[in-house]
Amino acid sequence: MGLMEVLVGGFVIIGVLIVKWVIRNVNRWIYEMKLGNIRYQLPPGDLGWPLIGNMLSFLRAFKSPNPESFIANFVHRFGHTGLYKVHMFGNPSIIVTTPEACRRVLTDDDAFKPGWPSSTFNLMGRKSFVGIFDEEHKWQRKLTAAPVNGFEALTIYMKYIEGNVITALEKWSNMGQIEFLTELRRLTFKIIMHIFLSSEGEHVREALEREYTVLNCGVRAMAINIPGFAYHKALKARKNLVGVLQRVVTKRREERRGNPSSQKRDMMDALLDAEDEHGRKLDDEGIIDILIMYLNAGHESSGHTTMWAALFLQSNPDMFQRAKAEQEEIARNRPPGQKGLTLKEIRKMDYLNKVIDETLRVVTFSLVVFREAKKDVNVCGYTIPKGWKALVWFRSVHYDPETWPEPKKFDPSRWDNFTPKAGNFLPFGGGSRLCPGNDLAKLEISIFLHYFLLNYELERHNPASPVMYLPHTRPKDNCLGRIRRVSSQNATN
Ligand code: HEM
Numbered sequence: 001m002g003l004m005e006v007l008v009g010g011f012v013i014i015g016v017l018i019v020k021w022v023i024r025n026v027n028r029w030i031y032e033m034k035l036g037n038i039r040y041q042l043p044p045g046d047l048g049w050p051l052i053g054n055m056l057s058f059l060r061a062f063k064s065p066n067p068e069s070f071i072a073n074f075v076h077r078f079g080h081t082g083l084y085k086v087h088m089f090g091n092p093s094i095i096v097t098t099p100e101a102c103r104r105v106l107t108d109d110d111a112f113k114p115g116w117p118s119s120t121f122n123l124m125g126r127k128s129f130v131g132i133f134d135e136e137h138k139w140q141r142k143l144t145a146a147p148v149n150g151f152e153a154l155t156i157y158m159k160y161i162e163g164n165v166i167t168a169l170e171k172w173s174n175m176g177q178i179e180f181l182t183e184l185r186r187l188t189f190k191i192i193m194h195i196f197l198s199s200e201g202e203h204v205r206e207a208l209e210r211e212y213t214v215l216n217c218g219v220r221a222m223a224i225n226i227p228g229f230a231y232h233k234a235l236k237a238r239k240n241l242v243g244v245l246q247r248v249v250t251k252r253r254e255e256r257r258g259n260p261s262s263q264k265r266d267m268m269d270a271l272l273d274a275e276d277e278h279g280r281k282l283d284d285e286g287i288i289d290i291l292i293m294y295l296n297a298g299h300e301s302s303g304h305t306t307m308w309a310a311l312f313l314q315s316n317p318d319m320f321q322r323a324k325a326e327q328e329e330i331a332r333n334r335p336p337g338q339k340g341l342t343l344k345e346i347r348k349m350d351y352l353n354k355v356i357d358e359t360l361r362v363v364t365f366s367l368v369v370f371r372e373a374k375k376d377v378n379v380c381g382y383t384i385p386k387g388w389k390a391l392v393w394f395r396s397v398h399y400d401p402e403t404w405p406e407p408k409k410f411d412p413s414r415w416d417n418f419t420p421k422a423g424n425f426l427p428f429g430g431g432s433r434l435c436p437g438n439d440l441a442k443l444e445i446s447i448f449l450h451y452f453l454l455n456y457e458l459e460r461h462n463p464a465s466p467v468m469y470l471p472h473t474r475p476k477d478n479c480l481g482r483i484r485r486v487s488s489q490n491a492t493n
Helices: 003-041 055-062 069-078 099-107 118-124 134-149 151-173 180-197 202-219 230-258 267-273 284-314 317-332 343-347 350-363 394-398 438-455
Strands: 083-088 091-096 112-114 368-373 377-379 382-384 389-393 456-460 480-485
Touching: 003 382, 055 069, 069 083, 083 389, 091 099, 099 368, 099 377, 099 389, 099 394, 118 202, 118 230, 118 284, 134 151, 134 267, 134 284, 134 438, 151 180, 151 343, 151 438, 151 480, 180 202, 180 267, 180 284, 180 438, 180 480, 202 230, 202 284, 230 267, 230 284, 267 284, 284 317, 284 350, 284 438, 284 456, 317 350, 317 438, 343 438, 350 438, 368 394, 389 394, 438 456
Parallel strands: 091 389
Antiparallel strands: 083 091, 112 368, 368 389, 377 382, 456 480
16 A cells, blocks of 8 residues: 555544544534533533434333443443433433432422423423413412312222223223233223213214324424324324314213203313313313323323233232232122122232332333533532423433432332332322322222233233333333233122
8 A cells, every 4th residue: 555545544443433423422512502601511422423422322222122231321331320411302401410410400499490391391282280380380280289189080090991991801801812901001091081081982082092192102202293103194284183072071061061060070071171270171182181181190100100010910829829819808808788899908018019119110110301501500419501401311210220229120028118219210200290199099000910810811912022111111012911810709809
């Protein structure tokens, strides 16, 4: 090789390295330089590539069998600082991974408001809880939380849930091969529909259910509105959902005009009646966005978590036996004449409660929630600048080996005589946004597991089916298998 060729080769390599260095620093120059001195108080990290930021490494990790590698990579490069600067979902952001910092972000409403990616914001609706904050949020939460989660409400819903669980399990056991997850999502959707829209018929439920499956795939996707992309399909699904719900709202308003003293029947009626302290009522868009969000949040999470709890038990025979024995004991001690479960019995399910908490931890259905800093705010020694997002990374909190030794292991007995410190266990979030359906969800899961453990078994078709982590943690085959009846007892015993 001549000297000339060596020189040209050298220049090309140097040129490529310079271009790469420039490209790798574009985000830093765009977002950090304008912060002035505050930029020196940012946590360590890496804002990734222009436009896509760190999304490729996020997707790579969450499409691999080891999603923990995403945060582990930051820890490896920058140390155990707990907060890392990144550029994700189109925004400069700070990932928050320690219990203390997560709690700080979740509980400081003066400094933070919701900061969901535009895909979630557009799909849930600007008037849903992802788009509102302060007084507006407080009012609408008060309006909706007690009718969903209060003791009185749960006592009423319990019978409905129980009846539907018994019927569903019996039906599935006669169906041969089913997608267990798909069927569970249908069941939990039926329950949340009962709470919000009990007066509507089967056809409305079926129309909504179809659209939700598509909508959900877009909620965590990148907001690329081009045919073929998940987000594009999800936007279409939202349009259809709005269409169906708009017809329901219009019909209800007409009915109520014709009969102003008509009885309050479900949450839709409560929303139509609602008035804030200034006499302001919700408009159609407000009601529809609340419904879209509640119906979505209220079925996907509990459907997935129920499936995982059953699956973990089924693949650990000793745990299955222990949980089953507890349920048999409860059924045995039931006073004669009492039909079905009571809330008092549910409170006695000590081991099952540990199984559910351990499932919530291992699965961490909401792996991250999003906030936006309203002002420059100091969190655990670092500054989150005004306008930047805070990504509260629950998955790291639940996989911290200091609190949870062997964190990947499903082990309900780790909960024996153990109460996690505040901030170490956040399956339902915290602060003013704490999940308003947490008790309802646990009730649904407990009732399902009670009847499942007493009378049935799950036989998976592909026990080695790989696990997908996006948009939510699930087996790739949606848990294909059979529900077998193993007891000849009356299903309600
Ligand atoms: C296992 C089941 C569930 C899990 C793991 C779960 C998890 C969560 C989490 C982590 C949040 C906090 C979001 C944030 O901080 O921004 C949340 C909020 C929410 N959840 Fe749940 N959830 C479950 C079941 C339910 C159910 C059954 C309902 C409906 C009845 C529901 C309705 C909501 C709503 C409306 C919000 C927004 C609250 C707000 O912004 O004020 N969730 N959920």
